[in-house]
Structure formats: C-alpha cells, structure tokens
Amino acid sequence: MQLQYQYQNVCVEAIAYTLPEEVVSSEQIEAWLAPLYGRLRLPEGRLELMPGINQRLFWPPGTLPSDKSIETAEKAIRLARIDRSRIGALVHGSVCRDYLEPATASGVHHGLGLGGDCMIYAVSNACLGLLDGMVQVANMIELGQIRAGLIGGTESSRSLVETTIKQLNADDSLKRKDIKLAVASLTIGSGSAAILLTDRELSHTGNRLVGGIAYSNTDFCHLCRSDQQDAAGADMQPMMHTDSETLMNEGIKTARQAFD
Numbered sequence: 001m002q003l004q005y006q007y008q009n010v011c012v013e014a015i016a017y018t019l020p021e022e023v024v025s026s027e028q029i030e031a032w033l034a035p036l037y038g039r040l041r042l043p044e045g046r047l048e049l050m051p052g053i054n055q056r057l058f059w060p061p062g063t064l065p066s067d068k069s070i071e072t073a074e075k076a077i078r079l080a081r082i083d084r085s086r087i088g089a090l091v092h093g094s095v096c097r098d099y100l101e102p103a104t105a106s107g108v109h110h111g112l113g114l115g116g117d118c119m120i121y122a123v124s125n126a127c128l129g130l131l132d133g134m135v136q137v138a139n140m141i142e143l144g145q146i147r148a149g150l151i152g153g154t155e156s157s158r159s160l161v162e163t164t165i166k167q168l169n170a171d172d173s174l175k176r177k178d179i180k181l182a183v184a185s186l187t188i189g190s191g192s193a194a195i196l197l198t199d200r201e202l203s204h205t206g207n208r209l210v211g212g213i214a215y216s217n218t219d220f221c222h223l224c225r226s227d228q229q230d231a232a233g234a235d236m237q238p239m240m241h242t243d244s245e246t247l248m249n250e251g252i253k254t255a256r257q258a259f260d
Contacts, residue, residue: 002213002214002215002258003213003214003215004211004212004213005135005138005139005211005212005213005214006210006211007138007141007142007208007209007210007211008142008200009141009142009199009200010138010141010142010197010198010199010200010208010209011197011198011199011200011202011203011205011206011207011208011209012195012196012197012205012207012208012209013079013080013082013148013196013197013198013202013203013204013205013207014075014076014077014079014080014194014195014196015076015079015193015194015195015196016072016073016075016076016079016193016194017072017075017191017192017193017194018068018071018072018075018154018191018192018193019057019190019191019192020057020058020059020060020190020191021057022057022058022059022060023055023056023057024055024056024057024058024161025054025055026047026048026053026054026055026186026187027044027045027048027054029047029161029165029186030044030045030046030047032165032169033047033165033168033169035169036168036169036174036179039172040174040175040176040179042176042179047183047186047187050183051183051184051187051244053187055189056157056161056187056188056189056190057157057189057190057191058156058157058158058161058189058190059156059158059190061158063156064098064107065094065096065097065098065104065153065154065155065156065192066092066098066104066107066108066111066154067111067154068154068192069092069094069104069108069152069153069154069192069194070107070108070111070112071192072152072154072192072193072194073108073112073150073152073194074112075194076150076152076194076195076196077112077150077196079196080148080196080198080204081204082148082196082198082202084112084113084114084115085115086147086148086198086202087114087115087118087146087148087149087150087196088117088118088119088140088145088146088147088148088149089118089119089120089136089137089140089146089149089150090105090108090109090112090114090118090119090120090149090150090151090152091105091120091121091122091123091132091133091136091137091149091150091151091152092104092105092108092120092121092122092123092133092152092153093122093123093124093125093129093130093131093132093133093151093152093153094124094129094130094152094153094154094155095124095126095129095155096154096155096156097122097124103120103121103122104122105120105121105122106120108120108152112150119140119146123136126224129153130151130152130153130193130195131212133151133153133195134151134195134197134209135212135214137149137150137151137197138197138209141197141198141199147198147199147201147202148196148197148198148199148202149196149197150194150195150196150197151194151195151196151197152192152193152194152195153192153193153194154190154191154192154193155188155189155190155191155192156190157188157189157190158190160185160188161185161186161188164182164185164186165186167182168182180243180244180245181241181242181243182241182242183242183244184224184242184244185242197209213258213259214258215254215257215258217250217253217254217257219250220246220247220250223242223243223246223247223250224241224242224243224244224247225241226241
C-alpha cells in the first residue's frame, strides 16, 4: 500500500549543503589497494570503470557528523531569514552519528541554540533519512503543531573506506568475485545537507512542498548491509557488503511502482 501525502501549507524555505575539501581519487584508492591488486592481478582503472566514479570527498580525521550538521544548518537558517525561535522540530536524518547515545540530534540542537520547545530526534534509514525527515516535519507543519522545522544530516565515508581497504589487503582468501561486494564501500563519499521547512505564512519564497508518495519493499533489504559486529561508538569502522547490480535493478522496479 502506498502512503500519499498532500500539503497545502508547507514551504521549502531553504536548502543548504557543505562539502569536504579533501578529494580522494579512485586512482589513489587503487594505489592503497596495491597488495590486493597485485595478489589477484587486477587491472588498474577497474574501480573507476565499474561504477563510473572517479573521486570522493573526505572530512578531516576526527570530524564529528554533528559539527558539520551544525555548520550546514546555520547556512539554511541564514538563507531562510528566520528567527530560530520559530523552529519547532529538528530531525537528524543521516546514517553516520557521533555516538550510539545520545542521539546526534541532541548535539546539533545544542550547537544551534534552539529552544526547549523544539522537538528533536534522529532518523536512520539508509539514504532516505532526509526525505523521511521532510515528510515528518511537513506533517507537523500541516497539522499546525509547529511553524517551522529543520532537517539535517552529515555522512562521513573515511572510516568505511579505510576499513574496507585494510580488510581487503589483509584477507588472503579473497577471490576476484568477492571484490564486487566491496566496490560500493569504496565509492562512498562525504557530505552534509540541511532543509528548512516553514508554513506558508512564515515563508518568504512561496516554494510549496505539494506532497509525495511513500512505497516500501523490504524483500531485498539484505542486498546492502554492514557486518553483524558493526557497532556505533566503536570507532565507527563498519564493513559493508553490497550486491550493487541486483540492488540497482530491484530499486528501479520499486521506484517505478511508487512513480506509477
């Protein structure tokens, strides 16, 4: 069953983003993977050729997701020209987080100096966290519960990429076919985004959020997952296993069902 959302009083007032400065090329990653490439006699250029990605961005070591989420949210608040006391909800929607507890949303709320009457929580739903947060905040605005809400998130790929490289180089049992499951982990980059929604009366732009559709298909949720020993708060060094080709094909089928 599809969930349909229709809004009359919600506006997308501002969208902001922050990107890291450190650029890491696929060629550089292949150089770090020299032990693996030499052992399996893999041709250079394979990592860029397969997904078509030639570079990704890294935050400096030790960067907390909340640090960049605060920075990006401040940009959105400035763009929206809104008094932050009007913000009645903050949703942090990224996979990456500072710690297992407290919720990263707590640190972002504190860093932004938002009020005690601002509801805060985190949403973790792979690449959909920000969109989920938009729907939730939009619902609250449409119901008249709040006048404005902020959705933000920051992803950091450094630990995932570095852990993947370390594991691939150390595992002498790997065969060529095993490498495909790690390709997605080697292409992931970093970034931060924030969206500020308001009711129509507060809006300076009139950029209405009209609505949307949600459709869930979890039959293939096993196609991209971290290992079972991945633990937030333990240096955030997960290993990911992704059947990228099947995931893309099934994702397109699911998207088509939603679009239809």
